[in-house]
Amino acid sequence: MAINELFGQELRAVNLGNAGFAAELEGLGVQVTHLDWEPPGRGQVELIAALEQLSHRPDIDAANKEAFDRYASSIPLLVDIGRAVDVIPGMTLDTILHAGPPLTWGRMSGPMRGAIIGALLYEGRAATPEEAEALAASGAITFSPCHEHGAVGPMAGIIAPSMPVFIIHNQTHGNDSYCTLNEGLGKVLRYGAYSSEVIDRLKWMENVLAPGLKKALSLAGGIDLRALIAQALHMGDELHNRNKAATSLFIRNIAPYLVQAGLPDAELAEILKFINSNDHFFLNLSMPACKAMLDAAHGVKGSTMVTTMARNGTEFGIRVSGLADRWFTAPALMVKGLYFPGYSEADANPDIGDSAITETGGIGGFAMAAAIAIVQFVGGAPRDALAYTTRMYEITLKENPSFSIPILDFRGTPSGVDVRKVIESNILPQINTGIAHREPGVGQVGAGLVNPPWDCFAGAVLALADVYGRNCRSMGI
Amino acid sequence: MAINELFGQELRAVNLGNAGFAAELEGLGVQVTHLDWEPPGRGQVELIAALEQLSHRPDIDAANKEAFDRYASSIPLLVDIGRAVDVIPGMTLDTILHAGPPLTWGRMSGPMRGAIIGALLYEGRAATPEEAEALAASGAITFSPCHEHGAVGPMAGIIAPSMPVFIIHNQTHGNDSYCTLNEGLGKVLRYGAYSSEVIDRLKWMENVLAPGLKKALSLAGGIDLRALIAQALHMGDELHNRNKAATSLFIRNIAPYLVQAGLPDAELAEILKFINSNDHFFLNLSMPACKAMLDAAHGVKGSTMVTTMARNGTEFGIRVSGLADRWFTAPALMVKGLYFPGYSEADANPDIGDSAITETGGIGGFAMAAAIAIVQFVGGAPRDALAYTTRMYEITLKENPSFSIPILDFRGTPSGVDVRKVIESNILPQINTGIAHREPGVGQVGAGLVNPPWDCFAGAVLALADVYGRNCRSMGI
Numbered sequence: 036m037a038i039n040e041l042f043g044q045e046l047r048a049v050n051l052g053n054a055g056f057a058a059e060l061e062g063l064g065v066q067v068t069h070l071d072w073e074p075p076g077r078g079q080v081e082l083i084a085a086l087e088q089l090s091h092r093p094d095i096d097a098a099n100k101e102a103f104d105r106y107a108s109s110i111p112l113l114v115d116i117g118r119a120v121d122v123i124p125g126m127t128l129d130t131i132l133h134a135g136p137p138l139t140w141g142r143m144s145g146p147m148r149g150a151i152i153g154a155l156l157y158e159g160r161a162a163t164p165e166e167a168e169a170l171a172a173s174g175a176i177t178f179s180p181c182h183e184h185g186a187v188g189p190m191a192g193i194i195a196p197s198m199p200v201f202i203i204h205n206q207t208h209g210n211d212s213y214c215t216l217n218e219g220l221g222k223v224l225r226y227g228a229y230s231s232e233v234i235d236r237l238k239w240m241e242n243v244l245a246p247g248l249k250k251a252l253s254l255a256g257g258i259d260l261r262a263l264i265a266q267a268l269h270m271g272d273e274l275h276n277r278n279k280a281a282t283s284l285f286i287r288n289i290a291p292y293l294v295q296a297g298l299p300d301a302e303l304a305e306i307l308k309f310i311n312s313n314d315h316f317f318l319n320l321s322m323p324a325c326k327a328m329l330d331a332a333h334g335v336k337g338s339t340m341v342t343t344m345a346r347n348g349t350e351f352g353i354r355v356s357g358l359a360d361r362w363f364t365a366p367a368l369m370v371k372g373l374y375f376p377g378y379s380e381a382d383a384n385p386d387i388g389d390s391a392i393t394e395t396g397g398i399g400g401f402a403m404a405a406a407i408a409i410v411q412f413v414g415g416a417p418r419d420a421l422a423y424t425t426r427m428y429e430i431t432l433k434e435n436p437s438f439s440i441p442i443l444d445f446r447g448t449p450s451g452v453d454v455r456k457v458i459e460s461n462i463l464p465q466i467n468t469g470i471a472h473r474e475p476g477v478g479q480v481g482a483g484l485v486n487p488p489w490d491c492f493a494g495a496v497l498a499l500a501d502v503y504g505r506n507c508r509s510m511g512i
Numbered sequence: 513m514a515i516n517e518l519f520g521q522e523l524r525a526v527n528l529g530n531a532g533f534a535a536e537l538e539g540l541g542v543q544v545t546h547l548d549w550e551p552p553g554r555g556q557v558e559l560i561a562a563l564e565q566l567s568h569r570p571d572i573d574a575a576n577k578e579a580f581d582r583y584a585s586s587i588p589l590l591v592d593i594g595r596a597v598d599v600i601p602g603m604t605l606d607t608i609l610h611a612g613p614p615l616t617w618g619r620m621s622g623p624m625r626g627a628i629i630g631a632l633l634y635e636g637r638a639a640t641p642e643e644a645e646a647l648a649a650s651g652a653i654t655f656s657p658c659h660e661h662g663a664v665g666p667m668a669g670i671i672a673p674s675m676p677v678f679i680i681h682n683q684t685h686g687n688d689s690y691c692t693l694n695e696g697l698g699k700v701l702r703y704g705a706y707s708s709e710v711i712d713r714l715k716w717m718e719n720v721l722a723p724g725l726k727k728a729l730s731l732a733g734g735i736d737l738r739a740l741i742a743q744a745l746h747m748g749d750e751l752h753n754r755n756k757a758a759t760s761l762f763i764r765n766i767a768p769y770l771v772q773a774g775l776p777d778a779e780l781a782e783i784l785k786f787i788n789s790n791d792h793f794f795l796n797l798s799m800p801a802c803k804a805m806l807d808a809a810h811g812v813k814g815s816t817m818v819t820t821m822a823r824n825g826t827e828f829g830i831r832v833s834g835l836a837d838r839w840f841t842a843p844a845l846m847v848k849g850l851y852f853p854g855y856s857e858a859d860a861n862p863d864i865g866d867s868a869i870t871e872t873g874g875i876g877g878f879a880m881a882a883a884i885a886i887v888q889f890v891g892g893a894p895r896d897a898l899a900y901t902t903r904m905y906e907i908t909l910k911e912n913p914s915f916s917i918p919i920l921d922f923r924g925t926p927s928g929v930d931v932r933k934v935i936e937s938n939i940l941p942q943i944n945t946g947i948a949h950r951e952p953g954v955g956q957v958g959a960g961l962v963n964p965p966w967d968c969f970a971g972a973v974l975a976l977a978d979v980y981g982r983n984c985r986s987m988g989i
Contacts, residue, residue: 269885270757271747271918280747283760290767291784300771307768407918408746417921441748441884442919444894 075459076493082458085496088504089339089455095503098337102356103432103451106332106340106396110206111324112257116216116249120196123184123213127196131155132181134192134389135347136362140171140178144348144384146227149475150191151178153229157237158195164229182343183360186213187326187389189318190225190471191348198237199245203260203323208331214323216240216248219313225388226471226478247306250296251289258288260324264398265437267317268448273406274321275390275399276413276467276482281317286310322389325396332356332451337503340432341452341495344395344464344487348387348471353491355454357503363495365488370470372483373414384473386485391466397435397450400465400484401427405440405448413467413482423465423484424449430456430464454499457492552936553970559935562973565981566816566932572980575814579833580909580928583809583817583873587683588801589734593693593726597673600661600690604673608632609658611669611866612824613839617648617655621825621861623704626952627668628655630706634714635672641706659820660837662807663690664799664866667702667948668825675714676722680737680800685808691800693717693725696790702865703948703955724783727773728766735765737801741875742914744794745925750883751798752867752876753890753944753959758794763787799866802873809833809928814980817909818929818972821872821941821964825864825948830968832931834980840972842965847947849960850891861950863962868943874912874927877942877961878904882917882925890944890959900942900961901926907933907941931976934969 048067050057057069076082089095120126131154133147143151152167155176161167170176181188188194193215200213218236222228252258263284270280286307293303310316333342338356345352352362367385374380393399403409404424407417424440427449434447452464463486470481525544527534534546553559566572597603608631610624620628629644632653638644647653658665665671670692677690695713699705729735740761747757763784770780787793810819815833822829829841844862851857870876880886881901884894901917904926911924929941940963947958978984 266756269748270760279743280757280760283747283757283764286764286767287760287788290763291781291788294771294777294781294784297777300774304768304771307771311764311768410918411922417919441887442894445888 073461075461076496077461077489079493082493082496085500085504086455086459088500088506089496092505095337095339098335098357099340099432099451099453102332102335102338102340105208105335106328106451107433107435107437108207109261109328109331111203111212111260111327112206113201113252113260113320114204114257115202115252116199116245117202118196119194119198119200119213122200122202123186123194125179125184127177129175130177130179130196132179132184132186132188132192132194133347134181134188134190134387135345136350136352136364137180138178138347138349142349144387145473145475146384146387146471147191147348149227149229150193150224152475153224153233154193154195156229157234158197180345180347181389182345182354184213185211185326185330187322187392188215188225189217189322189390190388190469191227192389193224197241199241201320201323203320203327204257205327205331210327210330212323212327212330214319214326216244217313217316217319219309220315220479222478226469227475228478229476243302244306244309247293247296247298247302248289250298251292254292254295255289258285260320261437263288263317264321264324265439268398268402268405268438269441271406271408273399273402273409273467275318275393276469277406277409278317278321279314281321282310282314285317285320318390321398322392325392325398328396329392334359339454339499341395341454344391344466345389346386346391348384351386351487351491353487353495355495355499358495358498361498363491363498365490368485368488370468370481370483370485371414372470372481373412374470374481375479378472378480382472382480384471386466386468387471388468390468391487394464394466395452397431397438397448400467401431401450402438402440402448403465403467404443407442409467413484415484426462427465429460430462454492454495458496461489463487463489463492550938552938553973554938554966556970559970559973562977562981563932563936565977565983566973569982572814572816575812575834576817576909576928576930579809579812579815579817582685582812583805583928584910584912584914585684586738586805586808588680588689588737588804589683590678590729590737590797591681591734592679592729593676593722594679595673596671596675596677596690599677599679600663600671602656602661604654606652607654607656607673609656609661609663609665609669609671610824611658611665611667611864612822613827613829613841614657615655615824615826619826621864622950622952623861623864623948624668624825626704626706627670627701629952630701630710631670631672633706634711635674657822657824658866659822659831661690662688662803664803664869665692665702666694666795666799666867667865667946668704669866670701674718676718678797678800680797680804681734682804682808687804687807689800689804689807691796691803693721694790694793694796696786697792697956699955704952705955706953720779721783721786724770724773724775724779725766727775728769731769731772732766735762737797738914740765740794741798741801742916745875745879745882745915746918748883748885750876750879750886750944752795752870753946754883754886755794755798756791758798759787759791762794762797795867798875799869802869802875805873806869811836816931816976818872818931821868821943822866823863823868825861828863828964828968830964830972832972832976835972835975838975840968840975842967845962845965847945847958847960847962848891849947849958850889851947851958852956855949855957859949859957861948863943863945864948865945867945868964871941871943872929874908874915874925877944878908878927879915879917879925880942880944881920884919886944890961892961903939904942906937907939931969931972935973938966940964940966940969
């Protein structure tokens, strides 16, 4: 078409971004197609400059390749169970580990406080909830993030010194990770419940479940969690809020060894029934599996790959491979989802837990296309589950070659969030998660979908430009 | 557009059916779109007349509603294990049941003969394969279809008198069904293998596996197979060639009771390892579950619903609810699929086994959209798996309200094949299946996709018109 023909035609406009312009044209009778669009970095000049410092950088690409390869080549093996204080680095009898970024008692949410009260009762450090609160507030207890000790925990994520923890060994890179054993549903410590039923169950887990599983694991000789996750992704799990297949596979694998372990029959039956009663049992294995894989990718100079996304119920925090142990935090958001009967968003605590390590590891919300049935639990339609996964390819480095999604033609899961891509595209990681009641002692009230706060990623991009920007080549990456 | 404008336009033709017409027009330079299409009944006048006799018939629709409702309301419970000759109606010590429609020794395929040789060795009726062949050919053994005794069997489907069988009770309608226990992979009787390794395994199953499971089942008090199938469909199984999730769920459910059964530890561990080693273990439960549901729907006067599709390795046979125990048979077709290394279609036996009871029951090939990962085993791409299921809605009566497929917006599986719809549309039921070697004693050589012969359905439509056609209202339906 010649340019002078253009003006003879009917005017049709495409409007990007600001919807106000589209409305004005429509008011003038012009046909307008409006597209949602935001400029990179939400148009913030400082961020656009930082992105420019970090883009077209073969050195950063090489660092990301190394970080991704370390993650993707990791084989996390479940090798043993141990007592937290005996096996977790830096843990003492006065330490309690918690989910998410660092946090003081005074700023803790209800479920986090409830879980700490429960942990102190469980440890025999207090006889009543009031005594436990006083001890927690006294400064005698050190609160420290699980993530800074090679550990992870769902929801409140409390690890007390006497608790048994799974030990996962990264066969490829040698690092270990840790996680408590999943307590089941209903009133449980990780949602901030601390009644005697909760404490009694934790004691049974310490005295019966953990020793039994420990014996079985010694006979099994290490269970390849990456292989179980890969199979479960072909069986409708995404390994964050749907772990039904993986839990089933775990039972299949461990049951013969539990039998060989020579436990009393009554204990053996109790253990099998306990695991069988809880489709989320494997969550406490998918989480430390991802943690072991991502810790191997952490600390690569120049890498913009996210190695931690975690929430403490008050703040959301991320860490980036190339920025060592710096946390980038912002207030945790509310989860949009489905509530159990009798509850609503008014009862909900903000987003909480280390379980976003699954999304960081390329599963969970990133693999919802593998787990269509999960929409019955977290809300939405099957096409939404496909869309969540598809969108995540835009902000990740690569596809995980071990984790494939049948319905997407066996494409690997989108893995390795690149903070640069998040800020360039303004697409935030997709997390699905349980919802805790905001008061201590109640428990889970629903499940749904949430994103991290954008500010975490903006902060990380600014810090990366500061350390690794074009003008800082002296940093030697 | 006015009709007289039509002739002023360029000629564009749409050609239906006969591709020769399209080629001729293309030769004249006319733009042609060719659509595959066949007239109902492949254009056979006799069939079109029969269909006309059976269409727009509220009485037949009511009969089909009753048959479908009896199928869909069935709750098949796994209640017990028994010795075949003690529990299967009409079984004697000289009876061997086999897959598919009736068949004489002289017309049996290699794997069917191999399995019968194995069964006679297993029963101690012969000391060598030669003796067994002579006995089989002597007329002293009665060969009878499993399906005529409330039973089903995968591949050769042999049930010998001493074999232990699962007993499934239809809680809703009171009928029972039966199936042997799955032997695992490799050299197994159901694929026609009969070496000592095969016979020894069957003896172990009779003496250790079956008694152990029987004790556990008596403690478990009946396992709802419909519920397990429904869950497995949300976990990537279609319950014919993919039973990995259902097998896992079965282990989870039975393991605590196996422990409580007080078996010797070594036997208990052997049993758990045996079931765990075989992802097809649940096939021998999904099949009799479907059989129990479909037998309840059988024998409804006027119903055009298919209640049996089964193959004996020589012929394919179907039965229809409204036509009592008449078989409609035609030569079995070859399976198109993926072969194990070292094998090709030249090694394959024609389609064999009662396992098409799963497709008859609305799962298996009809539910492949629930089991996308199966294409790695039977061939094709994910979109093919979706298409197979979608196409089956065109030839079925309704959706099964208990069996839903997440990726199809939780739509129920297409269930209850209507022979009228098959012949009207010329769309054949989609079956996926294992492939047996054509020689006795070898075993499985691959897996793939197959359809029943069209003639089975054509024959059934003619018979239905004969019995229930408009002119035969005196039949009293």
